[in-house]
Amino acid sequence: xxxxxxxxxxxxxxxxxxxxxxxxxxxxxxxxxxxxxxxxxxxxxxxxxxxxxxxxxxxxxxxxxxxxxxxxxxxxxxxxxxxxxxxxxxxxxxxxxxxxxxxxxxxxxxxxxxxx
Amino acid sequence: xxxxxxxxxxxxxxxxxxxxxxxxxxxxxxxxxxxxxxxxxxxxxxxxxxxxxxxxxxxxxxxxxxxxxxxxxxxxxxxxxxxxxxxxxxxxxxxxxxxxxxxxxxxxxxxxxxxxxxxxxxxxxxxxxxxxxxxxxxxxxxxxxxxxxxxx
Numbered sequence: 703x704x705x706x707x708x709x710x711x712x713x714x715x716x717x718x719x720x721x722x723x724x725x726x727x728x729x730x731x732x733x734x735x736x737x738x739x740x741x742x743x744x745x746x747x748x749x750x751x752x753x754x755x756x757x758x759x760x761x762x763x764x765x766x767x768x769x770x771x772x773x774x775x776x777x778x779x780x781x782x783x784x785x786x787x788x789x790x791x792x793x794x795x796x797x798x799x800x801x802x803x804x805x806x807x808x809x810x811x812x813x814x815x816x817x818x
Numbered sequence: 819x820x821x822x823x824x825x826x827x828x829x830x831x832x833x834x835x836x837x838x839x840x841x842x843x844x845x846x847x848x849x850x851x852x853x854x855x856x857x858x859x860x861x862x863x864x865x866x867x868x869x870x871x872x873x874x875x876x877x878x879x880x881x882x883x884x885x886x887x888x889x890x891x892x893x894x895x896x897x898x899x900x901x902x903x904x905x906x907x908x909x910x911x912x913x914x915x916x917x918x919x920x921x922x923x924x925x926x927x928x929x930x931x932x933x934x935x936x937x938x939x940x941x942x943x944x945x946x947x948x949x950x951x952x953x954x955x956x957x958x959x960x961x962x963x964x965x966x967x968x969x970x
Contacts, residue, residue, distance in 0.1 A: 731842065732849040750846065750872045754839075755881040762821050762828075762885060770838075773845075780842045 708747045716748065716756050717765075718799060721784065721792040724766060728783035730773065731757055757782060765791050822893065828886050839882055847872060 711719075723729065723737045734757075735748040760766045765788030773779040784792070828835055847868045854864035872878065905912040940946040 730845065730849075732846045736853075751874070751878050751881065754843070754846075754878060755885050758882050758885045762824055764821060764824065777845060777848070778841070779845045780838065 709745050711746060711748070711752070715799075716752060717760060718792070718795045719746070719748075720753075720756060720760060720782075721765065721788055721795065724782060724784040724788070725792065728769075728771075728781040730779040730781050734782070760788070764788075822897070825886060825893075832886070835886065836879075836883075839879060843872070843875065843878065 719738050720734055723734050723741075726737075729737065731750075731753060735750065735753055738746055738748050757766070757768075761768055761782070764785060766782045767785050768780050768782050770778055771781045847865070850868035850871060851861070851864040854867045855861055859867060869875075941949065943949065
């Protein structure tokens with residue numbers, strides 16, 4: 703197994719990643735984890751131990767809704783999908799994350815800004 | 819607030835929720851094992867690897883359960899404290915609210931106990947059925963109405 707340096711997920715970012723993943727359509731827990739891992743080029747590893755509590759937390763808040771459906775392999779699985787509130791929340795969190803990333807960039811690389 | 823009611827309903831159907839969580843995690847394990855198997859592991863090795871990656875199953879279940887119940891209680895306490903703070907911050911309003919509630923409840927109780935004793939219970943006399951109500955009407959045509967008398 704390749705020992706690539708994996709990034710620890712920062713507090714609160716998992717919710718945003720889950721919401722963004724569900725924007726493409728309903729998915730079950732395992733698919734969500736794999737999607738995040740694949741899309742981040744294996745840099746982000748979603749721990750199962752934090753994924754499921756996060757899913758249930760988001761469901762409790764009403765940002766995502768769950769229903770039991772049969773997966774493409776014919777097995778019963780709990781599929782999560784984004785609700786209207788969740789969609790709004792995603793837009794909200796996304797813009798918050800963007801300004802946070804920009805602010806971090808400004809402080810960490812002050813030279814870049816002065817040069818441009 | 820919606821979250822509150824959802825958790826309340828979850829609290830009621832807790833047993834079903836737990837069975838569902840078990841099934842959900844079981845499905846996750848199967849998927850993970852299948853993936854390992856596709857990558858060339860033997861089926862028992864794949865299952866073992868899936869379990870290893872999932873970590874402590876009981877701990878995970880506990881953490882999910884904590885989301886259902888403990889957060890629910892915590893938020894309930896938070897809501898109550900928030901309500902208390904808001905009431906303290908707006909003393910006049912809360913006093914008026916308490917006062918109107920007290921008056922409303924008091925007046926209702928008084929009225930209903932009065933009605934109860936008057937209409938529903940028979941009067942404490944020897945023969946309640948023989949009681950009659952007397953009504954007196956005085957016709958004030960010749961004497962005029964009382965207002966006019968006062969205005970003079």
